[in-house]
Amino acid sequence: MAKATKKQALGRGLSALLKDPDNDIKSAEDKNADKLVGHIVELEMSSIEVNPFQPRTSFNEDSLKELASSIRELGVIQPITVRKLDFGKFQLVSGERRFRASKLVGLDSIPAYIRIANDQESLEMALVENIQRQDLDPIEISLSYQRLIDEIQLTQEQLSERIGKNRSTIANYLRLLKLDPIIQTGMRDGFLSMGHGRTLININDTQKQLEIYEKILQKSLSVRETEQLVRELNAEGKPASAISKKAAVPKTYKKGIKEFTEYLGAKVDVKVTKKGSGKLTIPFSSEEDFERIKKLIRGEE
Structure with a gap:
């Protein structure tokens, strides 16, 4: 029988704390909060809502099915992280792929770390956790950087310290958001690399950007070939x-x-x-x- 049908013996005793409305834990200072926060607890899938601050907007279906197959055989190896909302209600902070894959398998519950965080802390945790992932496209990373700067009120220097990236790297990602939305979509869909995007930024005329973008797609131009094309374009008329x-x-x-x-x-x-x-x-x-x-x-x- 598939292991996904077996309920993992995690936090069974702690689960009782979550079902006592008279002693509902709402903050880190509440009684028994130390027994719950930071521990792995088995939570019902129906008690968890997705994070509205999730910077990722698309999930590869084939990748999710592969993860679901692994969960079916081995169970959820790495717990998700949630923050407590109201009584019996939780919100994802990180681990949405595991959560979605577990739904595909049909799990009734999932192991989770519980945290108590306000909206700003939840946003920051979700964004920073996702930035560290290896499979985000350049535009998703750029948008995450911009949200941290705008909504958490961080400077590029502070952001650099938080995520361990050079300030120049952050600046290069942020510049991608100045590209035409059509080109940004091309990058998100994998038709263009970040190198292509950084090259196209050097074209001030949006229409010219799009013309070069079309040539990249039609002729499968490399980054180096694109750079040469842009140099020739910028040299015209000089x-x-x-x-x-x-x-x-x-x-x-x-x-x-x-x-x-x-x-x-x-x-x-x-x-x-x-x-x-x-x-x-x-x-x-x-x-x-x-x-x-x-x-x-x-x-x-």
Whole structure:
């Protein structure tokens, strides 16, 4: 018989605490809260609602079926995490794939860690937990970063510390949200890589972005081929002298240009004269982007 039909012997004693309305635990200071919070308890599936703060909006059906098959044979190995709402009601913080797969199997209950958290803490836990996953697409990651910044009121520097990512990496993800929605959808569906997206950001004209996007799909262009196409597009209409000057940037400057670009999250351009003097150009796409770059230069983020 499939193991999914067997109820795991987890938190059986603790379950009694959850069914006593006269001693309902609502905060970490309540009596017996220490016996419940942070422990694994077997919860009825019907008592758990999905997290409205879940940053992931799509789940691969084939992947869910594979997980469901594993759960059918082995049970739920890693408990989900929930936060307590009202009496007998809980909300997912993390583990929605396990929760959905368990529903596919037909489980009546699931092992869960119980936490007590307010909406902001729940949002932060859900977002940070999901950011650490390996199978999120670049746009999902970008949206999660943006939500943490907007709704938890974090700076890019604080976000960098929370999730252990370089500030320049975060800035590069956030810039993807400036792409046309059609291109963002293409990235979410796996037609474009993050490298393609970062290259397309350097095209200011949205219509031109979409034209290049179509060429990428039609000709299965690599990131390097796309970069060349964008360089040619941006060079159109410029005087030949300007193009030759750009091509003549000494190799010794190229590493510095790359470091500037990664740190500022903007395609930095350098022009050098024969005498060795030059000019550094930092593009920005909006007033908000200008302020972001200014803060980076000042070291305020």
